[in-house]
Amino acid sequence: MRRFRDTDLDELLASARDRRPNGVLEPFKAYLNARFTEAQGQVSGTRLFLEIQARGFRGSRQVVRKHLAALRAGTAEPIRADIPSPRKITSWIMRPRETLTESQDERLLQVRLACPDITRACDLARAFADLVRHRRGFLLLEWIRQAEQDAPKPMQGFASFLRQDLDAVTAGLTLPWSSGVVEGHVNRIKTIKRAIYGRAGFRLLRTRILARA
Structure with a gap:
């Protein structure tokens, strides 16, 4: 906010023009670099x-020429990695593996190899999902x-939170009954x-x- 408040309009427009070409060219830099190396x-x-x-x-022809000149001079910026968002990684982890496409499974494998914490979280999350789906409370x-x-x-x-109410959580992951009906009635009363x-x-x-009971 301070930058837009204290900077002249002409300077803001000039800086926007300077930044825009790089953003337009970014998806094509990998191709340009490969063609440059190949030739x-x-x-x-x-x-x-x-x-x-x-x-x-x-974009313009000048943007491409500028990037090509940087490649020849050895001053080109490295290509930014296509890093998936945390939301996307979470969706890959929580979905059953057989529902992932081949490319999604490959991307998740790359993330796991790059981050040991995500690897461990993924293994535990999938194990917990298996407990829930198949009611294997004895493994909790x-x-x-x-x-x-x-x-x-x-x-x-x-995990520590689950341990505080271990019996109730184990029962929920073992028995076929749930409090869904009760929660439905509570929600109805709150609506009224x-x-x-x-x-x-x-x-x-x-x-x-x-009257509605």
């Missing part, structure tokens, strides 16, 4: 411009011990309360609840 530097900027233009590039205590031993800190905290809040008393609330 051993003996390739024209015009030819490369036409090649990436056919691939969807919408062992899962908690493993998580508390070498899992990332957020997962260690989750909100609808008449500030306009009626307990007598009407009681009547409406019993």
Whole structure:
């Protein structure tokens, strides 16, 4: 905010023009670098411009020539890695592996190789999902011990929280019953309360609840 408040409009526009070409060219840098290496530097900027233009590039010819000059001078910036977002990584981990596409499974493998913490979190998360899906509550205590031993800190905290109410969680992962029906009734009562809040008393609330029971 301070930058936009204290900087002249002309300077802001100039800086925006300076930054924009790099962003436009970024998805095509890997291709340009590969073509430059393949041709051993003996390739024209015009030819490369036409090649990436056919691939969807919408920038100017000058941007391509500038990047090509940087490659020849050895001053080109390294290509930014295509790092998936935490939300995307989480979705890959939590979904059953057989539902992932081949490319998603490959990307997740790359993330696991790059980060040991994510590897351990992925293994534990999938093991816990298996407990829930197949009601293997008898394995819960062992899962908690493993998580508390070498899992990332957020997962260690989750495991400690489960240990505090171990019997109830084990029952939930073992027995076929749940509190879903009760929670549904509680939600219905809360909806009725909100609808008449500030306009009626307990007598009407009681009547409406019993009338729909």
